[in-house]
Each structure stands twice: as C-alpha cells, then as structure tokens.
Amino acid sequence: MAITEPKAVPLDPEEARRLRAIRAERVGRWILPVAIMLLAVWFWDRICVWNEIPRYILPRPGEVLETLYTDAGLLFGSLLTTLRITFLGLLLAVLGGVGLAVLFAQSKWVEMSFFPFAVILQVTPIVAVFPLINIYVDNQTAKLLLCAWIVAFFPILSNTTLGLNSVDRNLVDLFRLNGATRWQELWHLRLPAAMPYFLGGLKIAGGLSLIGAVVAEFVAGSSGQSSGLASRIIEAGYRLNAPRLFAALILISFTGIVIFLMMTLISHLVLRRWHESALKQDR
Amino acid sequence: MLQDKPAETAQGQGEGASPLLVLRDVGKSFSNGVAALRAVNLTIREGDFLSLLGPSGCGKSTALRLIAGLSTPTTGVIDWRGTGLKGSADIGFVFQEPTLLPWASVFDNIWLPLRLRGVSRAKASPVIREMIERVRLTGFEEAMPRELSGGMKMRVSIARGLVTKPRLLLMDEPFAALDEITRFRLNNDLLELWQDERFTVVFVTHSVFESVFLSNRIVVMAARPGRVFREIAVDAPYPRDEVFRTSSAYAALCREASGVLGEAITLGGSVHGDH
Numbered sequence: 001m002a003i004t005e006p007k008a009v010p011l012d013p014e015e016a017r018r019l020r021a022i023r024a025e026r027v028g029r030w031i032l033p034v035a036i037m038l039l040a041v042w043f044w045d046r047i048c049v050w051n052e053i054p055r056y057i058l059p060r061p062g063e064v065l066e067t068l069y070t071d072a073g074l075l076f077g078s079l080l081t082t083l084r085i086t087f088l089g090l091l092l093a094v095l096g097g098v099g100l101a102v103l104f105a106q107s108k109w110v111e112m113s114f115f116p117f118a119v120i121l122q123v124t125p126i127v128a129v130f131p132l133i134n135i136y137v138d139n140q141t142a143k144l145l146l147c148a149w150i151v152a153f154f155p156i157l158s159n160t161t162l163g164l165n166s167v168d169r170n171l172v173d174l175f176r177l178n179g180a181t182r183w184q185e186l187w188h189l190r191l192p193a194a195m196p197y198f199l200g201g202l203k204i205a206g207g208l209s210l211i212g213a214v215v216a217e218f219v220a221g222s223s224g225q226s227s228g229l230a231s232r233i234i235e236a237g238y239r240l241n242a243p244r245l246f247a248a249l250i251l252i253s254f255t256g257i258v259i260f261l262m263m264t265l266i267s268h269l270v271l272r273r274w275h276e277s278a279l280k281q282d283r
Numbered sequence: 284m285l286q287d288k289p290a291e292t293a294q295g296q297g298e299g300a301s302p303l304l305v306l307r308d309v310g311k312s313f314s315n316g317v318a319a320l321r322a323v324n325l326t327i328r329e330g331d332f333l334s335l336l337g338p339s340g341c342g343k344s345t346a347l348r349l350i351a352g353l354s355t356p357t358t359g360v361i362d363w364r365g366t367g368l369k370g371s372a373d374i375g376f377v378f379q380e381p382t383l384l385p386w387a388s389v390f391d392n393i394w395l396p397l398r399l400r401g402v403s404r405a406k407a408s409p410v411i412r413e414m415i416e417r418v419r420l421t422g423f424e425e426a427m428p429r430e431l432s433g434g435m436k437m438r439v440s441i442a443r444g445l446v447t448k449p450r451l452l453l454m455d456e457p458f459a460a461l462d463e464i465t466r467f468r469l470n471n472d473l474l475e476l477w478q479d480e481r482f483t484v485v486f487v488t489h490s491v492f493e494s495v496f497l498s499n500r501i502v503v504m505a506a507r508p509g510r511v512f513r514e515i516a517v518d519a520p521y522p523r524d525e526v527f528r529t530s531s532a533y534a535a536l537c538r539e540a541s542g543v544l545g546e547a548i549t550l551g552g553s554v555h556g557d558h
Contacts, residue, residue, distance in 0.1 A: 170382040173353050177376050178399040178447075188398070192386045274386045274427050 059243040064250065067243040075232065075244075079251050082228040085141070085213040086259070089148025093205050096149065097156025098198065104157075105164035105190060106182075115161075122154040126212060130219040144216045144228075151212030152205040159201030163194025196275050199267040206259040214252060300328040303451065303483050304350070308359035311345055318508035319345040322359070325502060325511060327451075327485060332477060334486045334494035334501045336540065338548050342509020343487045347453050350485060351376055375444030375482075377454040381436035383428040383443075389415065390424040393442045400447070407446075414442040417476060434465035441473065445480065454486045458493065470496055471524065478521060491544055495536045496528060503540070505547040512547040515540055 011019065041061050047053070048060045055063060068075065100118070104111035126147055137143045167190055175185050217230035229248050236245040271277060306325040312318045320342040327333055335343040348354040349361060351374055375396075383392045393414055397407040415421055418438040428436055437457060444452055458466045474497060477484060488494050494501045498517055505512040519532055527533055 168380075168382060170378045170380060171384070173351075174376065174378075174382060174395075175399065176353065177351060177374065178396045180399045184399055188395070189384070192384070195386070274429060276429075 056240040056242050059246060063243045064246040068247040068250070071244055071247060075229070075247060075251060078227055078229045078232045078248070079255065082210075082213055082217070082230070082252075083255065085144045085148055085217075085228065086210045086255075089145050089152055089213055090206060090209040092145065092149045093152035093156055093209060094202065097153045097201065097205070098160050100157050101160035101164055101194070102186065104161050105186070111161065118154060118157055121150055126151055126215060127219055130216065134220065140220065143220055144213060147216030148209045148212035151215075152209035155204040155208065156198065156201040159197045160194050163197025164190045166197070167193045196271055196277060199263075199270060203260065203263040203267060206263045207256055210252070210256050210259055300330055302326045303329045303331070303363075305362040306346075306350075306359065307362060309346075309349060309356045309361060310358040311342070311349060311354065312357045320349070320356075321508040321510050323509075323511050327483060329450075330481055330483055331500055332484045332486065332498040334488055334498040335504060336488055336491065336494045336501050336544060337504030337509075337512070338506055338544075339489065340509070341504040341506040341547075343504055344455055345509065347455050347485060347487050350374075350451075351453055373450045375447060375449035375452040377440050377444045377452065377457045379456045379459055381428070381433070381440040383436060383439055385428050388425045388427055389420060389431070389439050392428070392439055393446050396443060396447050410446060414446050417445075418442040419472065432465075433461055434469060437461065437469060438472075441476075445476070445482070448480075450482055452482050452484045454484065456487050456489065459489070466493070467528070473497070474521065474523060491537055491540045495533060495540050496523060501540055503543045503547050505550045512550065513543050515543060
C-alpha cells in the first residue's frame with residue numbers, strides 16, 4: 001500500500017500534476033462519500049431537532065440505531081427469512097437462467113421460439129402477477145421464491161445467452177477442426193467464454209432477487225403469515241413505529257450492498273487471471 | 284524418408300516428392316453470388332512449403348478453408364491421394380490472429396487439440412513441453428495469453444497447431460499483424476521447425492518477401508474470380524537464414540515474384556481476365 005513513487009527522477013510539471021491528481025483521487029474515493037454520508041445523517045438529526053418532528057413521523061438517527069439494537073432479535077430473525085428467500089431465489093435463477101441459456105445455445109430455433117416467453121415474464125410487473133401466484137400456489141415460501149426467481153432469472157438468461165453466442169469464430173473453427181463434440185465445444189469453449197457475461201448478469205440478479213423477495217412479501221403481507229423484513233416494515237407502518245421501520249429499511253439496503261459486494265468479489269476472483277475487466281488500468 | 288539429407292538439398296522439391304493432396308477444378312461460390320474461387324488446379328507435394336500469394340479477395344483464405352475441410356467446394360474435388368491423411372485429423376491450422384483461449388495458460392492452450400482427442404494432461408505433458416521448447420517459450424508454461432506479446436502469442440498458436448504432429452500445417456497470414464523484427468524471427472524459427480519435423484505447409488500471405496523467404500513454391504493468385512495465376516519455383520536451398528535474406532539471389536527472386544503479383548493484380552482489376 002505505502003509504496004512511495006520513486007523520487008529519483010525529477011518530474012516535469014505535467015507529470016507532477018498527474019501524480020498529485022492520482023493521490024488526491026485515491027484519498028478522495030473513500031473520504032468523500034463517507035464525509036457526505038456523515039454530513040447527511042447529521043443534517044437529518046438537526047432537521048428533527050430544529051423542527052421538533054415527533055419520533056413517529058421522523059425518528060432521529062440515534063433512535064433508529066437504538067431500535068436496531070433493542071429490536072435486534074426480531075429484526076435479524078426477519079432478515080434471515082428474507083435472506084433465505086433471496087439466496088434460494090438467486091440460486092434457482094442461476095440454475096434456470098444458465099440452463100435455459102445452454103438450451104438456447106444448442107439451436108437458434110429453440111432460442112427464437114422461447115425467448116419471447118422469457119421477455120414476457122420479465123416485462124410484466126411482478127406486483128401485477130402476484131395475485132395469480134397467490135391463487136395457484138399455496139405454500140408461502142414457494143410463492144415468494146417464485147417471485148424472486150421471475151424477477152432475477154432474466155438478466156442471467158439474457159446475459160449468458162449473449163455470452164454463449166459471442167465466441168470467437170476462429171476458435172469455433174479450431175474446435176471443429178479438432179473434431180470436438182458439441183459437449184466439448186460447450187464445456188471447453190462456450191461456457192468459459194460466457195463467464196464474464198454470466199457474472200455481469202449475476203451482479204444484477206443478486207440485487208433483483210432481494211427486490212423480488214421483498215416485493216413479494218409486501219404483496220403477500222396482507223395475507224398474513226410471512227415473517228420477513230417486509231412484513232416488519234408493514235407492521236411497523238401500521239403501528240406508527242417509525243424507528244423500527246427505518247431500522248428495517250436500513251437493514252434491507254445494507255443487505256443489498258453486501259450482496260452486490262459479494263457478487264463483485266466473486267466476479268473478480270473468477271476473472272482476475274484473464275479478463276480485461278479485471279485488469280488494473282495503468283494509464 | 285527421414286534419412287539425413289545433406290543440408291543443401293531443398294526438401295520437398297523436385298518431382299520425386301509424392302503428392303499429398305490434389306485440388307482438381309476446385310471452385311467455391313457463396314450464396315450471395317460471389318465466386319470466391321474458380322477452377323483451381325493445384326498439387327501439394329509431401330514436404331512442400333507452398334505459399335499462396337495474392338491480393339485480398341483472391342480467395343487464398345477460402346482455398347485454405349476448403350483444404351482444412353471447414354468449407355466444402357462448390358465444384359471439383361480435393362483428393363487426398365490415399366495418403367491415409369484423413370481430412371482434419373492430420374491438419375494443423377494457424378489463424379491470422381493467435382486465437383488463444385484467454386482463460387487458459389500457455390500450457391493448456393497447447394494441450395487443447397490433444398485434450399479434444401481425449402489425451403489427459405499428464406499424458407500429453409511431454410509432447411506439450413517439447414513443443415513449448417521448440418517454439419522457444421520455455422518458462423512461460425503457466426503464463427496467460429494476456430501476459431504475452433503478439434509474437435509470443437503467435438508462437439503459442441504455432442505450437443498448438445503442431446502439437447498433434449500433423450502432416451499438413453495450414454497458416455492463414457499468421458504474421459501479418461506482427462512488427463517486422465518479430466516477423467523475421469518467427470520466419471526463421473518456423474523454417475527451422477519445418478526442416479526438423481518435415482511437415483507440409485500451405486502458407487497464405489500477401490507479402491512477397493515473406494513468401495520468397497519461406498517457400499519452395501509460390502502460387503500467385505488473381506482476384507475476381509479467385510484463381511491460380513502462375514506458379515513460381517523458389518530454387519534457393521535450405522536452410523535459409525539472414526545471409527539469404529540479404530543475398531542478391533533473394534532480391535532477384537523477390538523482384539520476379541513482385542512482377543508476377545503485379546500482373547495478377549492488374550488482371551484481377553479488369554472484369555474479364557483470362558490467362
């Protein structure tokens with residue numbers, strides 16, 4: 001980290017300016033967002049105090065933190081429920097998305113025939129579809145999973161399909177020349193080539209899966225039996241328990257951030273040895 | 284066949300060498316109406332280093348793809364002459380781009396053709412290591428393609444083409460994208476490999492100098508439609524090295540080939556060219 005740039009070479013003004021800019025950026029990248037965030041929280045607190053806003057309308061940040069601590073058992077239990085749906089949904093989305101993409105890659109005809117269905121599933125708002133799911137599916141977990149899956153699988157499907165099809169033509173020829181079977185071509189060529197695309201889709205799907213899980217629970221919430229974070233929010237809303245509402249909200253967005261970081265890390269670990277996107281820019 | 288010949292004997296030359304494959308009246312037309320090749324007659328002899336030289340659009344790459352079996356001729360036949368050479372199984376192919384698997388190391392890239400034939404990594408290892416040594420990449424076994432220079436990538440590509448010990452190596456302008464110094468070096472190393480391993484090469488290029496330096500036969504092609512224009516025999520003995528590259532014989536041969544290529548280009552420019 002603390003490697004200092006070699007001082008031996010005298011720098012011309014332009015290079016010196018560039019070096020200063022790089023250093024400033026390195027520091028600023030972390031300091032700035034944190035500072036702005038702290039400032040915003042402080043301002044939030046001040047607004048509450050200056051305007052004497054009652055806690056059931058807008059709680060002070062301190063109160064939210066306190067609730068996060070006192071209600072920890074309830075909230076984190078709910079978080080676990082939401083997380084379970086989210087990751088199961090994501091897992092199914094990966095299996096379904098990649099599976100369908102591989103199927104599509106086998107034949108242009110299959111892709112042409114079935115891709116429209118995937119698009120229809122994607123563009124119809126899940127909230128509007130949910131009443132139907134509610135009628136047809138009894139099991140609460142299955143309902144939520146289905147929602148999370150529908151929302152999350154499309155980016156994986158479309159990205160992986162694109163990846164499987166964007167293989168270097170010459171490499172395909174090389175495989176054919178060496179008598180590769182369809183399976184060998186898929187395993188040794190198309191799947192690795194699709195990896196960066198798939199991981200891009202996964203990054204989007206991770207966030208969407210959380211959204212799907214929460215939205216589904218919201219819509220299902222009226223019918224009662226769920227216990228995820230969304231139902232905590234609804235409940236807190238009914239009871240005008242704003243601090244808990246905020247606490248749950250913070251937990252959800254924090255979870256989203258963690259999921260995103262996880263996916264980014266996975267992507268980096270898989271691609272760092274060979275893909276352009278994972279390379280450090282020198283200039 | 285593998286007896287020690289004196290160095291000055293140019294291999295593959297002379298009518299004595301047996302034909303490896305014969306293109307008889309081979310033509311190729313695409314569905315969009317373009318006639319890429321018309322009535323190509325060509326005999327490739329065992330041990331030849333044959334260059335297909337011509338302007339772009341003369342169908343030299345198409346000819347290569349036809350020989351490789353990546354495409355089928357519209358007319359005519361490609362006759363393997365009962366050499367036991369079974370189409371693609373005995374052919375190595377080197378593309379204009381290195382065309383490596385970016386996610387695989389140098390070693391694994393060279394392993395690929397054997398891997399596709401079901402040879403395990405351990406079993407293939409001695410051959411792969413030998414190839415890596417032959418193309419002077421020892422020490423780079425575990426390097427990834429992105430860590431290599433253009434010339435080194437092309438060396439990997441050549442090693443991959445030769446790892447199955449093919450009898451015929453097809454090369455489609457392999458050095459066109461390289462700088463001149465790298466290209467010279469690769470030319471020398473390729474010739475050395477060819478002399479040691481005695482495979483047959485069909486080499487597509489648009490560089491007169493390269494074709495004269497490398498080959499014992501140059502087939503000049505003309506465009507619209509793609510066809511064989513004239514063949515030039517390059518009688519200079521092998522091994523050829525930097526001395527040959529600066530010799531007056533080389534210069535004279537280049538002049539001759541340039542002249543023929545010029546004629547071919549002029550001919551291809553007109554709508555109705557005939558011989």
